[in-house]
Amino acid sequence: MEAIKLREQLVNVGKHFNACAEGIAELALSTTKEEIAQCFIEYIDFCLANDYPSNSFLKRNFRQELEDIGxxxxxxxxxxxxxxxxxxxxxxxxxxxxxxxxxxxxxxxxxxxxxxxxxxxxxxxxxxxxxxxxxxxxxxxxxxxxxxxxxxxxxxxxxxxxxxxxxx
Missing domain, CATH: 2.160.20 (Pectate Lyase C-like)
Known part of the structure; x- marks a missing residue:
């Protein structure tokens, strides 16, 4: 799936989990899978507390981008x-x-x-x-x-x- 569609999905689900406005705004500006993955590490506390996004979603769509940043x-x-x-x-x-x-x-x-x-x-x-x-x-x-x-x-x-x- 292309980065823009993945970003849209993540923004919608993030809003459902009441993600902070700053995090949603940064995610909404992401244009590549690498930028989206970087949002995960920058807002790691929120992501871990909410299991957001799911491991299966991350593995399916961002495995390499995530591994590149640890x-x-x-x-x-x-x-x-x-x-x-x-x-x-x-x-x-x-x-x-x-x-x-x-x-x-x-x-x-x-x-x-x-x-x-x-x-x-x-x-x-x-x-x-x-x-x-x-x-x-x-x-x-x-x-x-x-x-x-x-x-x-x-x-x-x-x-x-x-x-x-x-x-x-």
Whole structure:
């Protein structure tokens, strides 16, 4: 499907979910699939809180554009030193962070992610739904994990138990 038709669909559904005017306006100006995918990461909190758009819609229409910016759906993947990383659906991820890297990671649905952090890396993770995070932190690395719903974590330098639903 072409980008303009996808954009129209997403704008209409976003309005149904009461998306903010700023996000709808930015999405409405998007002319390529890459620009639409960028809107997802810019408004990630809203998208994750509302499961918007659905994983099946994203996979069918934006898989490559999303992966190009660090968003993975139903994948087994190994990554090193990303800035923003998102795991959706049923991912199995290995993330290796080092050398003073600063990273934000979102893990949702049934995804399971192993994080190896060292060399003073600073990592913040939001784990939602039934996500499972295992951390191996050393050499001054810091990994803070915010847990939502039934998400679990082992090994983080700090775990913060949040509420059942994701905060906007």
């Amino acid at each position: 968003i993975y759906i139903d994948r087994t993947i190994t990554l090193k030193n990303g800035k923003k990383i998102v795991f959706l659906g049923e991912c199995f991820g290995n993330v290796d962070m080092d050398d003073y890297s600063v990273t934000m990671i979102w893990v949702k649905h049934e995804s399971k992610v192993n994080i190896k952090a060292r060399g003073n890396a600073r990592i913040m993770v939001d784990a939602l739904d039934h996500a499972d995070i295992v951390v191996d932190a050393s050499e001054g690395a810091s990994v803070t994990v915010n847990l939502y719903g039934n998400a679990t974590c082992q090994g983080a330098t700090k775990v913060v138990q949040k509420g059942i639903t994701y905060e906007l």
